[in-house]
Amino acid sequence: MKSLVSIIIPCYNAAKWLKETIESVLSQTWPNKEIIIVDDGSTDNSLKIVRQYKSNLVKIITQENKGAPAARNAALKHSCGDYIQWLDADDILAPDKIERQMEVACSIANPKVLLSCSWGKFFYRHWKAKFVPDSLWHDLTPVEWLITSFKKSYWMSSSAWLVSRTLTELAGPWDERLSMNQDGEYFCRVIAKSDNIVFVPEAREYVRRSHLGSVSRSRSRKALESHFLSKALCISYLLSLENDERTRKACVKFLQNGLSYYYPDHADLLEKANDLAHELGGELSPPVLRRKFSIVKTVFGPVFANVTRRLWWRARHSIAIGWDKLLYEISKKNNKLLQQ
Secondary structure, eight states: OOOOEEEEEEESSOHHHHHHHHHHHHTOSOSSEEEEEEEESOSSSHHHHHHTTOSSSEEEEEEOSOOHHHHHHHHHHHOOOSEEEEOOTTOEEOTTHHHHHHHHHHHHOOTTEEEEEEEEEESSOGGGOEEOOOTTSSOBOHHHHHHHHHHHTOOOOGGGOBEEHHHHHHHOSOOTTOOTTHHHHHHHHHHHHOSEEEEEEEEEEEEEOOOSOOGGGOOSHHHHHHHHHHHHHHHHHHHHHOOSHHHHHHHHHHHHHTGGGTTTTOHHHHHHHHHHHHHTTOOOOOOOOOHHHHHHHHHHOHHHHHHHHHHHHHHHHHHHHHHHHHHHHHHHHHHHHHHO
16 A cells, blocks of 8 residues: 555634645545644634545644644644645645655655655745745755755745655654744754655645745744744754864854844844854854845934835735735636636
């Protein structure tokens, strides 16, 4: 019998997107699968939607709101799969995503090999997702993957991975202390426990970017403390594999790339980042702003410049999201008319 794949979906107030995500999972061409959805104390209609899909194939777990890491850990305890497919409640898998990766997994027959795939960002129309290859879209050793990610700020969507039960157990549970960059920390840990990362270009996953209030964009104190802790942990994972001048330089660059989250409002986190950089033999410098924001900084100071930058980003993305939503609604209406 083909290996069982457990597809785990943590859900918190995702009613807007949940149906599309679940349908993409039910459409997977890999035949031997189980779907575990954890409602993490949603206050919208998420649980009502999820219950419509309850079956022998779809398991539902409910809990009070504890955060995505706790929801994932709860689902993992109830899972039986030889492989784990983590999936956010607003993302979408191509129908053959898991099958493509499992074909490679079966041919390699090494459970310590980690599988990644192509992924693209979208707002509402996933068929318009942009797939932009970077230096992580290759077969890489764990050290080379982490160095590349640290130096260039490249990343892999959490749903792009397919992880064996063996690797999952070696990596340990999701860190429930973390809110921001919880997935970055977790998959750095998984990568560090792997023998190799194999990229499967034919497999595809779609990452939704149509909401501006996600945890990854939060600037709350709790989120920023989580961000720094996750960075420090990721650095420790790379150095546990190889601790030399090139890995330490990559770690300093990793800290530098995340410095804008703390600058200039959180002096204690800036100090911690600088202290860690010094331990690694490096030095951090104030984040460089684009020219238009540099002018604002010169005239009004760094705090105002940072606020302006964030507002500019939100305004620009709000317009892009709104336009794509309009085109999505039009396409839905056109499809309904064609079906009549």
